[in-house]
Amino acid sequence: MNILKNTILLFFLSVGLIFIASCSSPAADEVNVYSARHYQTDEDLFKEFTGETCIRVNLIKAGADQLINRLELEGATSPADLFITADAGYMLQAREKNLLQPMERSVIEGIVPSYLYDSEGYWTGFTKRARVIVYDTAKVDPSDLSTYEALTDPRWQGRILVRTSKNAYNQTLMASIIAANGEEAALAWARGIVANMAQEPRGNDRDQVKAVAAGVGDVAIVNTYYMGLLLNSSNEEERRIARQMGVFFPNQDGRGAHMNISAAAIAKNAPNKKNAEKLISFLLRNESQQLLAEVNHEYPVNINTPWTELQMQWGEFKPDTIPLDQLTPHLSKATKLFDEAGWK
Ligand code: FE2
Numbered sequence: 001m002n003i004l005k006n007t008i009l010l011f012f013l014s015v016g017l018i019f020i021a022s023c024s025s026p027a028a029d030e031v032n033v034y035s036a037r038h039y040q041t042d043e044d045l046f047k048e049f050t051g052e053t054c055i056r057v058n059l060i061k062a063g064a065d066q067l068i069n070r071l072e073l074e075g076a077t078s079p080a081d082l083f084i085t086a087d088a089g090y091m092l093q094a095r096e097k098n099l100l101q102p103m104e105r106s107v108i109e110g111i112v113p114s115y116l117y118d119s120e121g122y123w124t125g126f127t128k129r130a131r132v133i134v135y136d137t138a139k140v141d142p143s144d145l146s147t148y149e150a151l152t153d154p155r156w157q158g159r160i161l162v163r164t165s166k167n168a169y170n171q172t173l174m175a176s177i178i179a180a181n182g183e184e185a186a187l188a189w190a191r192g193i194v195a196n197m198a199q200e201p202r203g204n205d206r207d208q209v210k211a212v213a214a215g216v217g218d219v220a221i222v223n224t225y226y227m228g229l230l231l232n233s234s235n236e237e238e239r240r241i242a243r244q245m246g247v248f249f250p251n252q253d254g255r256g257a258h259m260n261i262s263a264a265a266i267a268k269n270a271p272n273k274k275n276a277e278k279l280i281s282f283l284l285r286n287e288s289q290q291l292l293a294e295v296n297h298e299y300p301v302n303i304n305t306p307w308t309e310l311q312m313q314w315g316e317f318k319p320d321t322i323p324l325d326q327l328t329p330h331l332s333k334a335t336k337l338f339d340e341a342g343w344k
Contacts, residue, residue: 031056032058033083034071036069037061053282064087090168100122101273107280108284109122115321125301127296130224132223132257135245137243145250148173148221152193155172156218156219160217161197164202178337183333190343198216201343209227224259262298286305294308
């Protein structure tokens with residue numbers, strides 16, 4: 001039995017070696033990725049990319065702030081080819097700091113809707129997420145929900161859960177509210193939400209949903225995919241909590257629900273620009289988009305990729321299609337207004 005096992009093991013090892021040997025040409029082709037995303041799915045996709053193209057993916061993972069600092073410090077000698085963030089705001093910052101270069105238009109055009117990529121091709125979304133209102137189905141009638149703005153109504157006093165204003169998802173949401181309603185109204189919105197918070201902001205999006213389940217508040221502002229992750233959690237309690245919640249897409253009679261993206265960009269001094277473009281194309285192709293949707297519950301950005309069953313269950317909705325690159329001037333104001341409103 002053991003001999004058989006060892007033989008099988010040896011067989012797989014040798015297949016692995018052959019595979020590696022076939023991919024290690026003298027001038028090893030590679031692509032250096034700086035990623036602020038920390039998902040197993042991404043690494044699985046990178047492995048698949050290497051298997052198909054023989055381009056080795058060298059992955060450096062850190063926070064988006066740290067990676068932007070690193071790109072700035074490394075300057076012209078940076079080995080970074082591809083920069084990946086889990087939020088549009090950091091990409092806008094990276095472009096403002098002149099850390100990116102445009103990609104070939106054919107990588108994105110006709111594949112991704114134009115509001116999800118930089119108009120000059122400096123970055124593109126490769127997954128999207130809606131920032132929605134999750135509510136306790138036992139306590140909230142969804143017909144009482146309508147817009148982000150309506151959550152400032154006194155009827156929601158002590159009932160809203162949302163994370164800190166230091167969080168990029170909230171900053172990008174705020175930038176979209178400034179773009180839609182102007183600074184004064186955006187400040188009033190932030191003040192109204194602070195007045196209705198169930199507790200001081202703490203924890204991540206998942207923690208907000210858990211706090212709703214624990215009865216700390218009744219509604220939470222969170223990204224859709226966290227609901228997908230909770231519903232499919234290995235932890236039974238997390239699955240139970242998620243099943244108790246409803247997902248509401250706000251602002252459907254107006255501009256639509258706020259959309260954020262995970263984005264990819266070519267670094268300004270990329271030594272392997274072509275490989276970085278190949279990897280972006282790979283992430284945008286149907287099979288990769290489907291995997292990201294199935295495993296991570298993010299919405300595909302490829303216009304031809306179908307939604308998952310869960311996403312279909314959440315239902316069709318109207319997204320806010322303001323081009324994300326137009327949020328750049330509002331981002332720094334977002335932080336300022338949050339501070340002014342006392343949103344921790
Ligand atoms: Fe996230």
